[in-house]
Amino acid sequence: MIITDTHTHLYSEAFDEDRHEVIKRALAANVSRFFIPAIDSTYTASMLQLEKDFPNNVFLMMGLHPTHVKENFKEELLHVENMLAKRHFYAVGEIGIDLYWDKSTLSIQIEAFKHQIALAKKYKLPIVIHCRDAFNEIFEVLETVNDENLFGIFHCFTGTLEQAQQAIAYNMKLGIGGVSTFKNGKIDTFLNQIDLKHIVLETDAPYLAPTPHRGKRNESLYIIQVLEKLSEIYGVSKETIANITTKNSKDVFGI
Numbered sequence: 001m002i003i004t005d006t007h008t009h010l011y012s013e014a015f016d017e018d019r020h021e022v023i024k025r026a027l028a029a030n031v032s033r034f035f036i037p038a039i040d041s042t043y044t045a046s047m048l049q050l051e052k053d054f055p056n057n058v059f060l061m062m063g064l065h066p067t068h069v070k071e072n073f074k075e076e077l078l079h080v081e082n083m084l085a086k087r088h089f090y091a092v093g094e095i096g097i098d099l100y101w102d103k104s105t106l107s108i109q110i111e112a113f114k115h116q117i118a119l120a121k122k123y124k125l126p127i128v129i130h131c132r133d134a135f136n137e138i139f140e141v142l143e144t145v146n147d148e149n150l151f152g153i154f155h156c157f158t159g160t161l162e163q164a165q166q167a168i169a170y171n172m173k174l175g176i177g178g179v180s181t182f183k184n185g186k187i188d189t190f191l192n193q194i195d196l197k198h199i200v201l202e203t204d205a206p207y208l209a210p211t212p213h214r215g216k217r218n219e220s221l222y223i224i225q226v227l228e229k230l231s232e233i234y235g236v237s238k239e240t241i242a243n244i245t246t247k248n249s250k251d252v253f254g255i
Contacts, residue, residue: 001242004033004249005220007155007175007202011046014206014217026220039096040068061091066098066130069105069112090253092120093128099130117145119191126152128253135163142170156204161190166246168198175202178210181229191233196244201226
């Protein structure tokens with residue numbers, strides 16, 4: 001059984017004291033594929049070091065996170081362009097729109113989002129979308145760029161059944177993580193109406209730890225709780241969930 005964490009910030013400062021131990025704990029539980037989203041240029045060196053330390057398990061993305069789209073966003077986008085031109089990454093992400101923290105940057109968030117989608121298409125890569133309080137805005141952008149070259153993952157999906165179906169219509173898998181285990185998470189009430197072929201697993205570590213670890217630092221090992229929850233929701237074995245979601249991740253990332 002191979003379990004894939006399609007979204008984990010293992011380079012985060014939250015893991016500075018025990019990063020290798022965290023990864024080894026996950027590996028011991030068959031969580032052996034870690035896809036690493038970017039935030040901004042300040043984290044690139046630590047991402048590259050993580051890949052160097054675990055070359056068979058760590059797969060990097062490149063992108064500018066929407067909450068880090070600031071006054072210098074054009075310089076940050078140039079860094080993304082330069083890195084994509086220099087070497088292979090497995091996705092452009094995480095990118096998107098976040099209106100929870102700052103609504104004043106919406107226009108430049110949209111500009112950065114569209115620019116990075118174009119880069120993904122140029123390199124024939126998937127996108128990994130961050131969406132917070134911004135489903136309508138995200139869908140409006142996707143509608144303008146929708147074609148056969150648009151595909152990827154709707155990271156940390158927390159929307160409604162209708163929004164899930166809309167995301168899938170844009171050739172997106174749904175990234176399902178700790179929220180599925182929350183009592184008020186709501187997505188567990190309709191997930192079984194979505195075919196497993198549209199689902200991938202993620203942690204978003206160190207954020208959004210699943211029950212019973214909620215409120216603590218998340219880590220990739222805790223994807224086991226998400227796996228167990230989906231096994232319960234879909235009424236199939238944990239091995240079936242692991243196998244299908246790992247296959248789905250291979251379909252998206254090409255490895």
